[in-house]
Amino acid sequence: MTERHTHVLRGCTPSPLASYLKGLGLLRVLTACDPSLKAAWIGEHLQLDSAESAATLRAYLLDHYMPTPILAPWNGGSGFFEKDNKTAPQAILTSETPRFAAYRESLGVAEQSLRGMDRSASPKDQAKTQLLTRVRGLLPDVALDWFDAAILLAGDGAKFPPLLGTGGIDGRLDFTNNFMQRLLDLIDPSTGHATKKSSAWLDLAIFGCPAPGQDKFKIGQFSPSQVGGPNSSTGYTSEGRISPWDFILMLEGALAFAAAAVRRGDQGRGGVLSFPFTVRTTAAGNGAIGHTDWKDGKDGMTRGELWMPLWSHYASYNEIRSVFSEGRVALGTRPTRDALDFIRAIHRLGGYRGIDRFQRYNFLRRNGKAFLATPLERVQISTNPQSAWLDDLDQDGWLDSFRQFSRGANTARRFAVLRKQLEDALFELAGNDPTPARVQALLVLLGEIQFAIAHSAKAREVLRPIPRLSEAWVLHADDPDSPTFRIARALAGLRGEDGKPLPLRAQLFPVHPRINAWTETACTSKGAHNDLSCRVRLHTPTSGDLENDLIALLNRRLWLAERLAFKDKPLQSAAGIDLDDLDLFLRGRDIDRDIAALLPGLALCHIPFAPDRTAGKHRAAIGFALPALLMVSDATLRRRLDAGDEFHLPIPSGLIARLASNNPAQARRAMESAWRRLRASGLNPIGSARHPPELLGLSPRRVAAALLIPLTYGATSALLRAAIFPEASAAASHEPAQDDA
Structure with a gap:
């Protein structure tokens, strides 16, 4: 067996580009000396695996290398024109x-x-x-x-x-x-x-x-x-x-790029897209390029990007040239067009033709017509790709449409800033594990983008709403240690009833509850006059103050339930919170800003069923329990109380307004009306009409806001046990009927 030699070429590194190409050049030229020659990028250097010694390879280069004819008789300065150095x-x-x-x-x-x-x-x-x-x-x-x-x-x-x-x-x-x-x-x-x-x-x-x-x-x-x-x-x-x-x-x-340029040119796609591992410039993942420095070409600040492949398993020049000759990385069914497409595509492949890393270069203008191949980050390809869920943004071409719109000369600057933030977030998530913090940050950003589009008539004319995002987004965003996430998730999961959807996103944004379209578009289309959702305004303007917004959303949902003839209260969700999270919300506003930031983005998602049915460790606040039980759906109460189909627990008129006033006297009247309503429906609430349970230090307005937040089955059961079933309420069961009026 012929002895093999390993040669570490410390002069050949992945960057700068000159050094990378030098490594390819050595592999190309020395293959004529040793046809069995192979190379790999190990660490920061190119290594050769050869049948020849270093001395033999050196001697070949010094004494036998025959240069490839490199000439350009079409260029000034090439040595073929009058003023050239010949x-x-x-x-x-x-x-x-x-x-x-x-x-x-x-x-x-x-x-x-x-x-x-x-x-x-x-x-x-x-x-x-x-x-x-x-x-x-x-x-x-x-x-x-x-x-x-x-x-x-x-x-x-x-x-x-x-x-x-x-x-x-x-x-x-x-x-x-x-x-x-x-x-x-x-x-x-x-x-x-x-x-x-x-x-x-x-x-x-x-x-x-x-x-x-x-x-x-x-x-x-x-x-x-x-x-x-x-x-x-x-x-x-x-x-x-x-x-x-x-x-x-x-x-x-x-010269390793030669055949690829010809083959890919047959696809009819012009510009930098016709060449191997070459894409349009994007600022994604690169702080050196601002949100406006995206234009390629002779009039732009850049001339495209190159993603140079690095491989750690030995390969011959012909094998590497074959990779370059194909030079095609696709995102789904379409070729990649820019760096964001490229990084998403290579991570979805989980490796590409033996390549495990890419060195990214951007050709940035330095002066006049000259450019510099500026090395950016090096990207390690994931062997366990987990970013396919990001493709939800590609539905109906939304992501491409948004990016194109944000680059418009007459488009408001805020859209360019939002685009840069979105590209950076997607770039990072495409190549890294989807930690809850990263995914939540992206959802917050998507909520901001949806609000920006919703508030721009020009944007709504061009762009559809952000597509409905799959449950995977919620699962990746789930932080088991975050009450903020659980509260926002429970709210985002609010829905209507069969045949009458009332998702929270239709309240937060002017979108149709069934289809991914702006209300103004959906409700002016053919057949819209038969659409119940077009007969009333679902969208509920919000102020950014979570407490105020939850009260406004609750009032609107209950009003819509009447107008749309709902059979039950539209306050059910696929997820709920337990008494521990509820107590945290009731006791202060420290988490309001985080909930308000996360909620719009989560409302864009399908909220998966949350299997947690526990009540939590906190005791149920009896003062909160009375009005809260009035918000529980009749269907849930029937199951829990083993009541018949005729059981119905309506919400007393003015209850929420009295609590929201934050006036102690009005709050007491609200508690009295809650007690009477429960009693009139055949239940035995603790206390009496004259002496109902008190809120005991809870802010009435905070209680009103909390009434919108869905609870787990266990938490609801705990409220029932605390306010209806304890032995202390036995005396109340003998209250005169006239007090129930």
């Missing part, structure tokens, strides 16, 4: 070494393509497209990888992947002429031998070994720290210092 192209063209044979042939073809053209300046527009078509038709196969990596010829003209600028040029820096100049730093064109410094420069580039005498030259967009310019060193300006091998291997590595 030294390097001419030196290669007139060389005799076999190492430049393919290069000489390609340069000759380029000259042939330009024959008869005006060389005073590079061609523009249609003339440039015609030249590109002619050049690609004449170039030898060995040069086509470069052409296809730099340019995609589509039906509507040429398109340029951000990786190689605009066809091999970044601002005024032509990559190809610089590539040829760097080759002459490494290879003597007359003999083909390595230059004196080539060996030391190679060790610097590959192994990170110190090397004296690094030259000063521009590397362009690929390495921001080495690009030079103001503030890049301790002085006022600096020029980039790197090994020529860095530049050479970097461009060789970029």
Whole structure:
């Protein structure tokens, strides 16, 4: 068995982009020396698994490497036009070494393509497209990888992947002429031998070994720290210092993108979307980009994003090239379009073709027409994807529609801010475990977005309400230690009755209770005159003060129950709170702000049935029990009291208003009316009409607000036992009937 060697390339790291591409370039070039060569990203460095020793691989690069013909006769500065530096192209063209044979042939073809053209300046527009078509038709196969990596010829003209600028040029820096100049730093064109410094420069580039005498030259967009310019060193300006091998291997590595650009171009999607692992810029997950810095293209601040794959299992160049050739990550049935799509897609896949990480880069404009490949975060792909529930926001295309609307030139700025916050939240959740804190924060944000849309006539014309979210959202948001969550969940689960839905979201927002549409839209459509929900206004304006809002919502629900001829009180929920949570709510307002923030977002969700039926450890407050029992549905009371179908417990008129007044005298009248109503319905409440139970320090207004909060079955039973069934109420059972009036 042939001995294998492991080579740790400390000069090849996932960032900057120049170093990543250098690693790809080494794998590509050295495969000609060792066809069994494989590579993997282990930690922060590229490692090679080879049948050859390090000395053999070094010798191949120094003495046998034959450069890929990289040239751009369509660009100014490429060495083909009157004002260009022609030294390097001419030196290669007139060389005799076999190492430049393919290069000489390609340069000759380029000259042939330009024959008869005006060389005073590079061609523009249609003339440039015609030249590109002619050049690609004449170039030898060995040069086509470069052409296809730099340019995609589509039906509507040429398109340029951000990786190689605009066809091999970044601002005024032509990559190809610089590539040829760097080759002459490494290879003597007359003999083909390595230059004196080539060996030391190679060790610097590959192994990170110190090397004296690094030259000063521009590397362009690929390495921001080495690009030079103001503030890049301790002085006022600096020029980039790197090994020529860095530049050479970097461009060789970029050729891995060649076939993918051609294949994906067939899909007819223009711009940066036609290239592998390349998406439109989004500010999601990146604090360096503001909510307005999203525009791609020559007039924008960015030129798209690249997500460079990292793999920790050894793979050959052909295997890696196959991944790049496909270069397609889909979100459901559609290709990813921006970073938010991309991160959601890769985590849903739970791994992609052996890739376990991606290094994200954004091409940000630095000055003029030049850009920098700025490294952003590195994303570890989840092996146990749990973010499919986020797809609920894609229903009816809502998420895309909202993001597009928020970018409108005439759209209120608050929508752009909300979009950035939403993108950041989704970006974080797509790649991390959905902790209750993260999911609750997202629900709070969605509630704010729904309110913002509801209060904007322009937004309502364009956007539908946020789609109904599945139970998974509630389950992920569930914090077993949070009474705030349990109270908000119980309220969010309020519903109507069969055939007459009255979800809380239809009160908080002007939405139809059955369909995901604004009331004004649903109630002006054909057949709306037969819709009971369109005959009365369900929406209940809120103030942001939880106590006030709960009282307003309760009053409105009871009024709606009358107008819509409900058979029972619309105060039931799939979830309830126990006496411990109830006591916390009754005793103070410390948790009001958190409940008010979370409630609108939870109201957008399907609330799952909560199996907890316990009463809690606190004793039932008898003063609260009397009015609270009046809010319990007749159906629940019939089951609990074993009463017949005729049993009905109505709510006395003015009860809630008297409690909400917070006036002690009015509160006492409310308690008296509650006692009489219970007695009139055949129950034996504790106390008497003249001396009903007191609230004992509870705020009457707080009690009124708490009446809307659904209770667990156990808590309801505890209230019944405290107010109706205890032995102390036996005397009350003999009260004269006239006191029950």
